[in-house]
Amino acid sequence: MTYSEAKIRAAKLREEIDFHRYNYHVLDRETVAPAALDSLKNELFRLEREFPTLITPDSPTQRVAGRPLDKFSKIEHSEPMISLFDAFSEEEMCAWEERNDNYLGRRFRPEYYCELKLDGLAVSLQYRQGLLVRAATRGDGKIGEDVTNNIKTIGSLPLKLRRPTEKELIDLGLDKAARTKIGQLLTAGVIEIRGEAIMTKAVFEELNKKYARQGRPLLANTRNGVAGSIRQLDPKIAAERKLEFYAYDILLDGYNRGETIATRAQADKLSALLGIKTLRQNRVSVDLTAVFAFYRATEKNRARLPFHIDGVVVKVNDLKMWPVLGVVGKAPRYEMAYKFSAEQATTEVREVVWQVGRTGALTPTALLEPVKVGGVTISRSTLHNFDEIRRLDLKINDTVIIERSGDVIPKVLTVLKNLRTGREREIFPPKVCPMCGGEVIKEKDEVAYRCADKRCYAVNLRRIGHFVSKGAADLEGLGPKLIEQFLTSGLIKDAADLYVLRKEDLLGLERFAEKKADNVIKMMADRRVLTVERFIYGLGIRHVGEETAALLAEALRLSGKISIPELIRAGQKFQADDWEKMSDIGPIVARSIVAFWHDKHDLELLKKFHDNGVTLRATASGSTAAALAGKKLAGRVFVLTGSLSGLTRGEAKDKIKILGGKTKENVTRETDYVVVGADPGSKYEQAKKLGIKILTEEEFLQIIKG
Numbered sequence: 027m028t029y030s031e032a033k034i035r036a037a038k039l040r041e042e043i044d045f046h047r048y049n050y051h052v053l054d055r056e057t058v059a060p061a062a063l064d065s066l067k068n069e070l071f072r073l074e075r076e077f078p079t080l081i082t083p084d085s086p087t088q089r090v091a092g093r094p095l096d097k098f099s100k101i102e103h104s105e106p107m108i109s110l111f112d113a114f115s116e117e118e119m120c121a122w123e124e125r126n127d128n129y130l131g132r133r134f135r136p137e138y139y140c141e142l143k144l145d146g147l148a149v150s151l152q153y154r155q156g157l158l159v160r161a162a163t164r165g166d167g168k169i170g171e172d173v174t175n176n177i178k179t180i181g182s183l184p185l186k187l188r189r190p191t192e193k194e195l196i197d198l199g200l201d202k203a204a205r206t207k208i209g210q211l212l213t214a215g216v217i218e219i220r221g222e223a224i225m226t227k228a229v230f231e232e233l234n235k236k237y238a239r240q241g242r243p244l245l246a247n248t249r250n251g252v253a254g255s256i257r258q259l260d261p262k263i264a265a266e267r268k269l270e271f272y273a274y275d276i277l278l279d280g281y282n283r284g285e286t287i288a289t290r291a292q293a294d295k296l297s298a299l300l301g302i303k304t305l306r307q308n309r310v311s312v313d314l315t316a317v318f319a320f321y322r323a324t325e326k327n328r329a330r331l332p333f334h335i336d337g338v339v340v341k342v343n344d345l346k347m348w349p350v351l352g353v354v355g356k357a358p359r360y361e362m363a364y365k366f367s368a369e370q371a372t373t374e375v376r377e378v379v380w381q382v383g384r385t386g387a388l389t390p391t392a393l394l395e396p397v398k399v400g401g402v403t404i405s406r407s408t409l410h411n412f413d414e415i416r417r418l419d420l421k422i423n424d425t426v427i428i429e430r431s432g433d434v435i436p437k438v439l440t441v442l443k444n445l446r447t448g449r450e451r452e453i454f455p456p457k458v459c460p461m462c463g464g465e466v467i468k469e470k471d472e473v474a475y476r477c478a479d480k481r482c483y484a485v486n487l488r489r490i491g492h493f494v495s496k497g498a499a500d501l502e503g504l505g506p507k508l509i510e511q512f513l514t515s516g517l518i519k520d521a522a523d524l525y526v527l528r529k530e531d532l533l534g535l536e537r538f539a540e541k542k543a544d545n546v547i548k549m550m551a552d553r554r555v556l557t558v559e560r561f562i563y564g565l566g567i568r569h570v571g572e573e574t575a576a577l578l579a580e581a582l583r584l585s586g587k588i589s590i591p592e593l594i595r596a597g598q599k600f601q602a603d604d605w606e607k608m609s610d611i612g613p614i615v616a617r618s619i620v621a622f623w624h625d626k627h628d629l630e631l632l633k634k635f636h637d638n639g640v641t642l643r644a645t646a647s648g649s650t651a652a653a654l655a656g657k658k659l660a661g662r663v664f665v666l667t668g669s670l671s672g673l674t675r676g677e678a679k680d681k682i683k684i685l686g687g688k689t690k691e692n693v694t695r696e697t698d699y700v701v702v703g704a705d706p707g708s709k710y711e712q713a714k715k716l717g718i719k720i721l722t723e724e725e726f727l728q729i730i731k732g
């Protein structure tokens with residue numbers, strides 16, 4: 027992106043972010059999910075990092091959320107209520123630790139204190155002489171709103187701090203001076219407690235049920251429920267909402283961080299001793315590895331918690347280090363919000379492609395600028411049908427909000443039209459079928475466009491299934507279900523596309539975990555080289571089965587490594603009568619083979635295989651006609667019937683082939699041997715009738731052994 031492009035983009039992002047933030051923080055109205063807003067902020071942050079001169083003093087990256095409402099009186103915070111930096115991955119957490127190393131100029135591997143990150147409203151409580159005198163929202167970080175009356179409705183919050191016993195303070199590890207100081211602050215000083223006011227999930231549901239009965243507007247979510255009760259003027263409403271408060275910080279007037287109380291863990295316990303609720307889930311973690319374990323366990327159990335959390339706040343446990351590490355920009359170095367992966371994100375639509383479904387319906391898929399959603403990178407998203415594109419008013423190059431929940435295929439939720447620059451392109455319904463190039467139709471009473479050829483999908487599915495089958499490319503694990511999933515999600519149109527599947531594409535599919543995706547990608551990378559005969563067989567040329575494909579490969583007289591263009595050149599040299607001269611190839615088969623080497627669509631597919639990195643090699647046994655001549659079973663024709671006990675039918679066929687022989691399905695006068703296993707079929711009768719040599723399994727094994 028050029029500087030001037032970045033400048034325009036940054037300005038548009040700022041406008042958009044400010045609009046949603048104003049709604050969210052000031053009007054308590056959620057016009058976009060917090061995750062999507064974060065996604066926009068991250069993009070702006072990245073742009074500003076790349077082009078630092080783009081940073082403006084009023085950029086949303088430069089300030090703390092919200093501004094005080096006019097209707098409340100203002101309170102200036104004794105120490106700013108700062109916002110936190112966000113991290114979404116272990117890598118980002120490690121990078122944070124390294125940044126702190128660099129800042130301190132030494133290896134700093136501290137103990138951390140992990141706290142659940144509650145999704146509520148941050149509030150600062152001031153206790154003077156042990157009595158709650160005022161409560162303020164964060165506001166812009168420096169100045170908040172006086173919400174004392176509403177906060178006082180929180181039943182569990184003490185209006186007077188509890189006085190811990192001497193023994194409790196000793197058990198907490200406080201020395202004599204510290205114990206005296208706390209006693210003094212409770213009697214004549216100021217103690218400030220900071221924490222989060224929240225609404226539990228149970229209360230939220232109960233309230234919404236009640237509101238629904240009364241025909242009142244419902245609460246959008248618990249955070250909204252909290253903000254709406256604390257930031258309004260009638261304490262009766264606040265009381266009805268049954269809020270809770272959990273402490274996350276404690277400030278002792280006249281004392282620096284790390285004096286009196288040494289660690290965050292101790293501070294948490296002290297808050298509890300003073301009668302303020304703290305989260306019993308909070309834990310000391312000896313290092314980042316322990317932090318990661320705590321994070322994973324918490325994410326797994328979050329649904330079972332009585333309240334909503336959106337991550338874990340990781341703090342340096344040693345409070346003396348807090349002033350040493352200090353603040354950079356608007357957020358501290360000593361703590362980090364390690365957030366759960368967002369399930370919504372913003373990204374740009376690069377292209378829209380159409381895929382053919384099982385019923386022939388054409389479904390649009392948006393190809394996206396890859397973006398992380400819910401922990402995985404997503405690069406495509408379904409659009410369902412053309413009506414949906416119209417409903418969204420989506421254009422190519424639009425910035426969109428996408429959502430992924432659980433393992434469900436991601437979808438486009440909204441288009442952020444304010445971010446348009448004029449480079450957007452209209453999306454049109456498809457003119458021809460992307461699979462067969464045929465006509466596209468649309469019934470009057472139907473939403474979907476379809477391929478006019480009803481068999482289009484089935485034929486293609488079968489063709490791809492044939493290519494991956496054992497006798498051809500032998501791509502194990504790529505069963506019909508998987509191929510169907512690839513086809514219907516638009517990841518592939520033909521077998522050649524299988525070789526350029528990307529991990530992030532697979533992770534966007536339903537029921538596709540990391541490991542499964544890795545396996546598929548690895549297999550495709552490992553199996554890029556095919557033998558000529560397997561490749562020809564896999565192409566599904568009419569009338570060309572495994573045997574004919576082997577014959578064809580032989581006739582082309584290729585050796586060593588061969589590129590697909592070389593194969594095409596070799597194939598095109600043969601005319602129909604050249605093929606017909608060979609035994610076993612009749613005129614119909616010969617015509618079909620010649621037609622194949624000159625068909626435009628077939629050649630396009632071959633070229634695509636080549637472009638996607640598929641190469642060929644001549645069969646290992648070097649089974650050219652010349653080489654075959656000297657072999658033990660050269661020119662001998664076998665038919666197998668009944669089941670063999672010592673080897674599979676496939677193994678038997680391979681042995682015969684290696685020794686220069688052939689296997690056929692039907693017994694004719696040209697058959698040399700019929701191998702009869704257990705429960706032979708009608709072929710055995712036919713062989714007897716024609717007087718053809720019959721071999722038992724043992725006799726057959728004898729022949730192929732020597």
Ligand SMILES: [Zn+2]
Pocket residue numbers: 382459460461462463464477478479482483
């Ligand atoms: Zn079609």
